[in-house]
Amino acid sequence: PDFYDGVPDLSADMQAQWASLGFDHKQFLGDVDLSVPAGEAGVTPLEMTWSRPTCEVNGIWGGYIGEGFKTVLPSQAHAKISFRLVGDQDPHAIRENFRAMVRSLLPPDCTASFAEHGASEACVIDAGDPRFDKALAALSAEWGVPAAYIGGGGSIPIAGHFQDILNTKPLLIGFGKDDDGLHSPNEKYDLESFHKGARSWVRILAALT
Template sequence: MANLASVLSTIDANIDASKGRLVELLRIPSVSTDPAYTKECERAAGWLVAALEGLGYFAESRATPGHPIVVGHAKAKRPDAPHVLFYGHYDVQPADPLELWETSPFDPHVRRGKDGEEIVARGASDDKGQLMTFVEACRAYEANGGLPCNVTFLFEGEEETGSPSLPGFLAKHRQELSEPSLALVCDTSMWNAKTPAITVMLRGLAHEEVVLTAASHDLHSGMFGGPIVNPIHVLSKIIGNLHDAEGRVTLPGFYEGVPEIPADVAAQWRGLDFDETAFLSALGLTTVAGERGRGALEQIWARPTCEVNGVYGGYMGKGTKTVLPAKAGAKFSFRLVGTQDPEKVLESLRAFVRARLPADVKAEFSSHGASGALSLPFSSPELSRARAALAEEWGVDAALVGCGGSIPIVGAFKETLGMDALMIGFALDDDRIHSPNEKYSLTSFHKGARSWARVLAALAG
């Protein structure tokens, strides 16, 4: 196996060439949502195939119903080396509005930012710069005797459009892609410019729409108001009963499978430089809502929610209309954690609503998708090794963070390939992804490559 110190020295010595390769990839306008850029997506996939082949790896651009997916395989020298899958995406968001860019979005340029030099281009942070940190770490290993781990590369071209081709692709190539025991996902962020982070929790998501119907049609509120049940009143009471005075969700069984965060992790979160007051102030607010006694970070990362995302019924136009509506509806979403069962949560909501319906009111339910939460066990040896490797590079412990949203690819890896994911990225919160003047810190790029080199060595033991 290559000597780690030599690998890191090679990354340092060749950083300018590495930046040059990143610039080449950034120049390709691989916008996945616009059919006008189909050939450019194919060109980006071909560029990555050539990059992997140039390192001596097997690589192919494989057709899908949408844009190609690049698959590559690299063998370690050790016969007993662990096998990992590295995921990234080469597609990017549209650059519009073009007039807000300092320079052409596909003509990368370097400028001085508050955290040092940064490269500005569409896709610089999301996800080409991130993807290339891993490729450049592999390049340095190949210059020093070879990789410490077997690596399967998976680069898709439709992440920015919801990865429509990916589930079928994973199912079709399950045997080939399930050989690795762990996925490495780079499409995440650092805690701040000097503190790396490993995302260990992703909340699940469930959607339900509820429509209540009473009278056969809308009625004049003066002629019928009083003796006729108003479905908006019924719905309002139901919504009001969904949380208790402590901010907890009142659905029976809702907290089944919700774990408490380990004490050491909770202490680490309290020690992060998260300014709750500033977080709220930026939104024009002053007070943490939700579950009493739970801080904002804990609620976003590790607690489940029941939210009402929309309510409708009656007259919604300008002015007034004295109508007693026949129908009222609401759209609900649930963010889930731990082992909460999405279907059980939705069924609990339906039972909760039905139990509160007065005579003459009927309920209809429409589900709009559900997926469970995902987490990497805090006791995972791979997590411990990766965290130690990042601490060696950055000089501080990596923050173990949660993500309030979902990353569909991680769920697909778990569901289809039976594989946990180690989510390590080097983006910063102010990288302006999806916006004009997207940028990527060149420190993140350089130290990201060094970090991956250390992580691969740590995973190999």
């Protein structure tokens, strides 16, 4: 309930820029054996990934899960749930609304308990900030192609703390590639990204000073 409170609409300018990137939605879905995206109707997979919030079931377990079978009825079930927030969504309100929803769905004589694992707001920076134009120009000069705005879903609470506590707006600029497998067992980072990323930051810092 009220999950989409604080979720901003994607601006027409950003929609047009993302549409111009030539992103292959069909191949993107096909790489994970999907033909149609799950989730909101009327939203492209790229927009879902870069600008929309999510509720994720990270794991479910209960009862007997060993080899073979046992005719047992589990007395407990567990799940790990996480949310990726955007815009001005309130993580604490979402947590409470989620718990209230789960409790409202419980059958008689069943109870639910919850364990917290932290909460942080999304970090949002206005794309109209003049520093963005300088950073885009510096990146474009280093890489030889026009730089683009993207939406990055990630758990980086420190960026929000910089914004709220230090009253400054951080620029999050990354150089990872789609096939780097971030945080996966076979994660990699190309030397080109390392070298040109360092050169990019020299250009960006020079442009901002």
